[in-house]
Amino acid sequence: MINFNNITKRYKDTLVFENFSLSIKEGETTCILGESGSGKTTLLNILANLTDYEGEVTNVKCSYVFQTPNLFPNLTVLDNLKLVCQDENEIKSVCEKLKIADKLLSYPKHLSGGQRQRVSLARGVLFNADVLLMDEPFSSLDLKNKVQAINLLKELFKEKKKTVVFVTHGVFEAVRLADRIIVLENNSIVYDNSKVNEKTEKELFGLMLKD
Amino acid sequence: MKNKNRLYNLIFSVFSIAIIVALWAIVALVVKNEYVVPTVSDTLSATFKLFTESAFYVALGLTLLRTVIAVVISFAIAFIMAILSQVFPLVKKLFSPLISIIRIVPTMAVLLVILLWTNPTIAPVVVAVLVMLPMIYSQFITAFNGIDEGIINAAKVFNLTKRQRIFKVYLPQVALPIVSQTGSNFSFCIKLIISAEVMAYTFRSIGGLMTTANVFFEIPRLMGLTLISVIIGLLIEMIFNFITKKCFKWNNAEVKND
Structure with a gap:
């Protein structure tokens, strides 16, 4: 289990979490939904030890697909990926599945937003870690690439029994990728579903769209 | 396109x-009135004549040498100061008033004082260093602070070693703005050196040749020397722009859309 115990987090005068607790099962894909400012990214950053906080969090090695790709701009795609994985065959395999194998010798600035995001996804998947964190991983992708990426990730997560925590605004990918969906609002969990099915999308739309 | x-x-x-x-x-x-505004042809003629004089080449060489020395010294001191400022925030606070004072002090006043302590050959270099140092220091600080926080987070999350972070991530990103500004730093420094040489009447220098031309009312020659100084400054900027484009190819391309 990955546990957040009594987490309190403030950004200057804004209280994001106060005595917030959450447990995440290992080997599952957990999706965190919520409005902007509800603390979704903060939770990921706390787990990745990228921000200070009060409380306790299970110490795990994380891989991260950031909301902005954060690729190292002076390195080619291949060199970016080689920093996290030495196996070139594995790199090529993942890149082929994400349709960026022809961009391995390009620099991030040569790529479109969607291509950079796919490289970031590849990096996140290739880095050997206990938990994969993803912050809006499909935001720059068009529908076709989004569906391809979701299918690929689903396959990979199942194969490697990976623990994944991802944040998104999109109910579409939440329902298709997650084993468990949590909705955050005002420092608390207002929806928690560990049996995601066909009805979940409708439930979520109802919840997200209500005043 | x-x-x-x-x-x-x-x-x-x-x-x-x-x-x-x-x-x-x-x-x-x-x-x-050729003593006020010489004609284009007279100026060009005087300019071409300069290239037939060995004294001109000696003066040009020594002025450029002083420029290079001034830039290298400023660069080295500014780099060390900037590293210390980044590593020790207290040091940055100590440097801050010093940098401000150096920046504000009138250049020519400094030159006159330095002429008393040194000689007309060294004084232009010292003055140029004093003017360039705060500028290059600020450029370094801006470059260090300009490293994207997201990149720093990525380096942290993916457990890059210290060596990898410094040489593969941070240095190239700091180097880009520094190298791209070096061209304009050089051409600005040439301007400073020549101005100081004029004031100090430095022997065997472009500034010295300008002063002599002025004293003897050889205005087309003076204009010619000015024209050559401008062209050299522009050439140096062009060279560094070229170097920046070649060495930092990763920064060159435009973003395409999906």
């Missing part, structure tokens, strides 16, 4: 130079 843009830029540059030359010719025609 890229070549078309280059061609347009070239045409506009040539056109604007042609306008400047045309205006100059008109003003010279109106003023009709």
